[in-house]
Amino acid sequence: MAKKFYKIPTALDKNALDMEITLQNKEGVGLKPLTLKVISCYIVSAFMLIFMVMKSFMANSGALLIPFVIVWIWLTYLLVGNTKTGDLAYTKVIAAFRYFGRANRYCVTRKQRSAKPFYYLMGIRNIDENSGLIEFLDGSFGSMYRVVGAASALLFEDDKEAILDRVDNFYRKMGFDVEIIKITTKESQKIYHQAAYLKEQYDNLQNRDPELLQLQEEKFQILKHHVGEQYRSIHQYMILKADNAESLRVAVNLLLAEVESSTLMIKQCTHLVGYDIDQMMESIYKEQ
Numbered sequence: 001m002a003k004k005f006y007k008i009p010t011a012l013d014k015n016a017l018d019m020e021i022t023l024q025n026k027e028g029v030g031l032k033p034l035t036l037k038v039i040s041c042y043i044v045s046a047f048m049l050i051f052m053v054m055k056s057f058m059a060n061s062g063a064l065l066i067p068f069v070i071v072w073i074w075l076t077y078l079l080v081g082n083t084k085t086g087d088l089a090y091t092k093v094i095a096a097f098r099y100f101g102r103a104n105r106y107c108v109t110r111k112q113r114s115a116k117p118f119y120y121l122m123g124i125r126n127i128d129e130n131s132g133l134i135e136f137l138d139g140s141f142g143s144m145y146r147v148v149g150a151a152s153a154l155l156f157e158d159d160k161e162a163i164l165d166r167v168d169n170f171y172r173k174m175g176f177d178v179e180i181i182k183i184t185t186k187e188s189q190k191i192y193h194q195a196a197y198l199k200e201q202y203d204n205l206q207n208r209d210p211e212l213l214q215l216q217e218e219k220f221q222i223l224k225h226h227v228g229e230q231y232r233s234i235h236q237y238m239i240l241k242a243d244n245a246e247s248l249r250v251a252v253n254l255l256l257a258e259v260e261s262s263t264l265m266i267k268q269c270t271h272l273v274g275y276d277i278d279q280m281m282e283s284i285y286k287e288q
Helices: 036-054 062-080 090-100 116-122 157-173 192-203 210-230 245-261 274-285
Strands: 124-127 134-136 141-149 178-188 232-242 266-271
Touching: 036 062, 062 090, 124 274, 134 232, 141 245, 141 274, 157 245, 178 245, 178 274, 192 210, 232 245, 245 266
Parallel strands: none
Antiparallel strands: 124 134, 134 141, 141 232, 141 266, 178 232
16 A cells, blocks of 8 residues: 655664754744754854863954854854755865865866776776676676656546555565666657658658658658757656676566556666667767
């Protein structure tokens, strides 16, 4: 049965300092819950501020004392507060300083430059052109699919519950050594089927009149350059990533069985091989 509400379980790596304390009265008026780690940092900062004001050179700073206290309190508030992930805000400052370096913000891909930075950015060692098997740098294996889901904001409640139950059962079948990566891109429309249909029309023309042939060529050029390049749509991809080839094979069989037995979770599922994977990666990394 589909759940009405979901929660994020408590992380296993939390310690006593991550315990939250609610500083509110019975009516719920007060501060938002704070962790012991944050409260401890506030207390240490307060003692350091008192020391700086009374025992350091700032005690004789005169008019600069008030701005110093204001800046200290402001920095404490910015650096000690919790982020959305529960980490202390000062950890983001370290990442920001690393980001200032130009080498950490750009990955040069000119032909005369080394491909190692982009190689490690992608994390992919090899893609088999025929089978589509992806070998990652960490030794794991993967397989990529273009998928079309069945969820919609206009679904009835019974349909929503049926989809949620189906998705829940699918994830329960997956092994713990399998990771499912979902990618959403906005790229040019896929015109393979329309182009194949135009090619079939062209080949089956009984009257090979030059004007008819020219009309078919114009239709193909409009489809290729106008529809296929100017109109962009949302595309979704799923990567099954496993620790070894055997685990990947089991995960792929589970996915194919799900697609063949029901359309509640996935309406369409297309396995991508070398060229198709290159095109998807190009839509992400290549400048549009």
